[in-house]
Amino acid sequence: MKFTIRNGRKARSLAATIFLGSGLCALGIQHAAATEPHLEKAIQDGKALYIHETFSGNGKTCQTCHDNGGVGAGKLPNGAAIPSLSNAAAIFPRFSPKVNKVIALEDQIRGCIAGGLQGKPPAYGSEQLTQLVSYVTSLSQGKPLDMGGKPQ
Template identity: 50%
Template sequence: MEGMLPSGKKIPSLIGAAATFPRYNKRAGKVITLEMQVNSCIANALHGMPLSSDGPRMVALVTYLTDLSQGKPIKLQGASQ
């Protein structure tokens, strides 16, 4: 099905997603980058093989996600709204 994860859950909108990285991930106990999050989604939600963080496919995905965030405010964790 288009727009669905293998688990059957709907894929959330990626508009503005890049504006939330880097950010601290409490479960991982460290700051994660957009590239790290992309690989987490590929490996965990899509059950795929992670990409090289500086390879052409990762660069293309990060470029696309960053373009989707153009004009969106950067979301800093802990910042007052």
């Protein structure tokens, strides 16, 4: 197929059409993934757990340390600053010097619940853990994959 463009005006029009069409296509794909009802429910249920669930621990929730739903910088009870979770899903799996092994996002979430919340972490493969992972992963939407990278 061969296209012949005779003047600059048509060239701009064609370029604008291609650019707009590409942008709408990209938005449509992202929108379709975000509106899948089962996934959206898992994300919303995970957010509710993140904000309200203490996991039978010390009365704290994930939101206690990771402010603003995890998208803002947070702080530990001792006042030490911690990064946001905005790229958490994009940097796992990663090596943890604390446990001297490579860990996945599920391991990190369970470790925070056991340590920071002094609670009972959801079991691997459980609906609660899947919901929490879904929520935290949603915070990384659009972030570049950077396995082993630094939290932002």
